[in-house]
Amino acid sequence: MDADLRSNLFQQAKDWVMEAGANIKAKIDDPLTINTKSNAKDLVTHMDQETERFFQTKIKKKYPDHFLLSEEGYGDNLSNLDGIVWIIDPIDGTMNFVQQKRNFAISVGIYLDGIGEIGIIYNVMDDVLYHAIRGEGAFKDDVRLPKLKESLTLEESMIGLNHNWLCRNRLVKEDTMQQLVRKVRGTRTYGSAALEFAYVAEGIMDGYLTMGLAPWDVAAGIVIVNEVGGVTTTIDGQSVNMLTTNPIITCNSEIHSQVIVEYIKKGRK
Numbered sequence: 333m334d335a336d337l338r339s340n341l342f343q344q345a346k347d348w349v350m351e352a353g354a355n356i357k358a359k360i361d362d363p364l365t366i367n368t369k370s371n372a373k374d375l376v377t378h379m380d381q382e383t384e385r386f387f388q389t390k391i392k393k394k395y396p397d398h399f400l401l402s403e404e405g406y407g408d409n410l411s412n413l414d415g416i417v418w419i420i421d422p423i424d425g426t427m428n429f430v431q432q433k434r435n436f437a438i439s440v441g442i443y444l445d446g447i448g449e450i451g452i453i454y455n456v457m458d459d460v461l462y463h464a465i466r467g468e469g470a471f472k473d474d475v476r477l478p479k480l481k482e483s484l485t486l487e488e489s490m491i492g493l494n495h496n497w498l499c500r501n502r503l504v505k506e507d508t509m510q511q512l513v514r515k516v517r518g519t520r521t522y523g524s525a526a527l528e529f530a531y532v533a534e535g536i537m538d539g540y541l542t543m544g545l546a547p548w549d550v551a552a553g554i555v556i557v558n559e560v561g562g563v564t565t566t567i568d569g570q571s572v573n574m575l576t577t578n579p580i581i582t583c584n585s586e587i588h589s590q591v592i593v594e595y596i597k598k599g600r601k
C-alpha cells in the first residue's frame with residue numbers, strides 16, 4: 333500500500349475510533365439492551381450494534397470501494413480478502429462491557445489483499461490506544477513499543493489463557509494445558525482478545541492462547557504483535573485464515589514453537 337494512503341487511512345481510522353470511544357464513554361451509565369446470540373453467554377448490546385453501524389456508515393460514505401468484515405452484521409459478506417478490507421470488532425470484550433463497564437476495546441484492522449497494514453486497539457475506559465502500521469513499528473499511545481524479549485524461557489513467561497482450556501474441551505486432552513500452566517511463571521485472563529494481543533505486543537504477557545477467535549478479534553492484534561517481532565498462528569502452527577474462526581496462539585517467538593511442540597501437539601485431540 334502506498335505510504336501516503338496508509339498514513340491517511342490510519343489517521344482517519346484513529347479519528348473514528350476515538351469518536352466511537354467517546355460515544356461509548358458518554359453513554360456508559362445508560363441502560364443497556366442486552367441480547368444473546370449463539371448461547372446464553374454470547375452477549376450483544378445495542379452499543380455493540382450502534383458502534384459497528386457508526387463505522388459502517390463512515391467507511392461506506394468515505395471509501396465506497398472498501399469492504400467491511402465485522403461482528404454484528406453490518407459488514408459485507410466476503411468470500412475473499414481482495415482489496416482494502418476493514419476488519420472491525422466494535423466492542424471486544426462485550427461481557428466485560430456489560431458486567432464491568434471497563435476492560436473492553438474497539439479493534440480495527442485494515443488489510444490490503446489479505447495483508448495487515450494497520451492495526452488499532454483502543455482500551456476505551458482507560459483511554460489507551462495501541463496501534464501499528466506495517467513496517468513502521470507498534471505504539472502504545474505515542475510511545476514506541478520495544479521488540480519483544482529475547483532468550484525468554486517458559487519458566488519466566490506469563491501466558492494469557494481462558495479457563496475453558498482447563499475444562500474438558502474439543503481441542504486438547506486432559507492435563508495438556510494443566511502441564512503448561514504448571515510450567516510457566518503465571519497465567520492471566522482478561523476477557524478481551526484484542527487487549528490480550530495488545531498486552532503481548534507490550535511485553536507484559538508473553539503469549540495468549542485461545543480456542544476460537546474470529547477475524548475481527550485478531551485482525552488488529554496480529555499487525556501490532558508482528559511489529560514487535562511476535563508471531564501469531566493457529567495452535568497447530570499454521571497461518572491464520574482471516575475468513576474463519578481459528579484456535580490461535582500469539583506469542584513471543586522465543587517460546588512459540590516450544591508451546592506448540594512440547595505441549596499442544598502432544599495433547600492434541
Ligand code: IPD
Nearest residue numbers: 423424425426427523524525526
Ligand atoms: C470475545 C472476547 C473474549 C474471547 C472470545 C471473544 P466479544 O469477543 O474477545 O475475550 O474469549 O472468544 O469472542 O464477543 O466480546 O467481541
Ligand code: CA
Nearest residue numbers: 374375403426
Ligand atoms: Ca461477541
Ligand code: CA
Nearest residue numbers: 421424425549
Ligand atoms: Ca471479539
Ligand code: CA
Nearest residue numbers: 403421423424
Ligand atoms: Ca465484539
